[in-house]
Amino acid sequence: MYGYGTGMTGWGFIAMAITQLLFWGLLLGGVALLVRYLVRSHHDANLPPTRQTPQQVLAERLARGEIDEAEYQRRLTTLRSS
Structure with missing residues (x-):
């Protein structure tokens, strides 16, 4: 019952691929922002008074x-x- 028998057309696969790309893009972007924030916080803590x-x-x-x-x-x- 997998594949074409489920009624998903080519547009369904395209929408699923775009959704997956958006998900991974947002996830990686969030990780990058978190790392940038943590590195900046660590750098600011090491500044001389x-x-x-x-x-x-x-x-x-x-x-x-x-x-x-x-x-x-x-x-x-x-x-x-x-």
């Missing part, structure tokens, strides 16, 4: 204990005057 201002770097050095408060104030005054 935004550049810090000199005042922020100085404040972090004070917080880590690399400089004392007097040194911090002296350098901060120098930064603000220039």
